[in-house]
Amino acid sequence: MAKDTRTIEELSPWEDARRMLAKAKDEGIATVWDRLAEQTPHCTFCDQGLTCNKCVMGPCRVNPKGPKRQLGVCGADGDLTVARNFGRFVAAGAASHSDHGRDLLEALESVGQGTAPGYAVRDADKLVRLCAEVGIETKGLDAPDQAKALAEHFFEDFGTRRPALSLLSRAPKKRREIWDAARSTPRGIDRECVEMLHRTHMGVDCDPVSICLHAARTALADGWGGSMIGTELSDILFGTPRPATVEANLGVLRADSVNILVHGHSPVVSEMILAAARDPEMVAKAKAVGAAGINVAGLCCTGNEVLMRQGVPLAGNHLMTELALVTGAVEMVVADYQCVMPSLVQIASCYHTRFVSTSEKARFPGGTHLEFTLENARDKAHEAVELAIEAFTRRDAGRVDIPSVPVSLRTGYSNEAVLEALGGSAEPLLAAIKIGLVRGVVGIVGCNNPKLPHDGILTGLAKELIRQDILVVVTGCATVAMGKAGLMTTEGLEQAGVGLAEFCSRFDLPPVLHVGSCVDNSRILALCGLLADALGVDIADLPVAASAPEWYSEKAAAIGLYAVASGIMTHLGLPPNILGSELVTGLALEGLEDVFGATFVVEPDPVKAAEAISRRITAKRLALGLND
């Protein structure tokens, strides 16, 4: 297999990653970087979004400026081809988040029905608050009945018969009017995704702009619908996060313990695995085979979910998932869905590691499939932990290398926790923004991408922003990067500007606040809605921005688009596959400003990206009559 020609030092700045990259090389184990090298250079048509395989008159490669092949067989030009591809790309991301949200909805309904042993309502106050917010009368209803009523209500948001999603009420009135004017108000989550598939079938919507606007509508159905429902119901079922200090990096693995990594996105499986691993009977079984105990650690967004709520250490982000197995110290990876590289099955087979898939909709040939349902999850979790204990007996101590000492980071900043930390309202943050102590707020979200230096843009951008007195909130795989860079403890304030440091010190906050997993970007939307309402303005008027510097996934494209469509300028470290259309690219980088009051900015250099974001924040501050 071809090898990446970049040095290990160029691939990742972290000691734990570099040690494992070297070990993988020594042991002949191919990683994502090796496969990228083998796939490079990529097809230039695909790279620009100019291939179409949506019917069997093709596949077509459209060459808008070429001497021939300017149109696909059906007559689609480059703009239409790019728009169709991008529309489906966004719909897949929105569908993924929203199907995750639906799983939480089914869990809530089952809890209400008493058919999900081991699951419960853990934040009864939030359940009552959510019911009140959507107009459910809770007087006389006990928690199970409230759970059933709320589930029933939100199931309707996935359907086809509402004119608008219920949680859109969290957006300012002016924003909702902008959506109505652009015919982008999301109606039903499933409806918008399905309609995108319909529109992009051959011979349906042939207007690239119309398709792009429907992509925005689909993305909004994710942000203010599927993801937001997923976040809120996860809090109800597993507890609303509260601030805590936890550990991260591969050093959280323990040489003397049974190590289980939970991976994917949904807390429904990982919470049960954690409960089983903490069961004294299971711990006794682990000790009986010579282990000191059972150590559960997280990867990617499932890791974020259990980090936020249960203080479970985070072993790594997207590009660390393969390297975690290379330690030789992992007994089991338990995966639910999304962002789980199929290569993990192959790498696990090079060690004693068991790869366990758990979802009926995410099977991994070669792994062990233990299908979790709401009815059997408690039993299956115990079965999985027993398999991990058995794997420990097969561990080859000679191949174990756990690099690095773990770093500490602060987590748990749900909106409720932020407001509590500020003394009960957003007023202190607004006051700090008004006098310029905090110049603005930026959400840095999303993934890693092996095309970019691991965590390099994420941390470079965050350092520049906090230096310029801009508060950063972070989700998903960006979290581990910020933690490793020392930005998620109050010691990180040494790297912040004077104003931000003063504000954070006053409220005992780090300069980078961890607000959760990918679906929890909806917390940022809700917070923006709250701040805008408090100031009597639209979200687009706020000194805020978003960034997904090292994004890779369809979900990240949906997140970026719902942020832009909500009025939040969004930076990307690399573009989506749209550059084959000047029309669609122009819309993304400029035209959406006229529709939604925000656009995308693409910039791989973190310092230049911070400059662009800072300029936007300055412009918004001046427009609000504040200092720059």
Ligand code: MSK
């Ligand atoms: S897991 S979508 S690599 S953040 Fe949410 Fe990480 Fe991106 Fe997957």
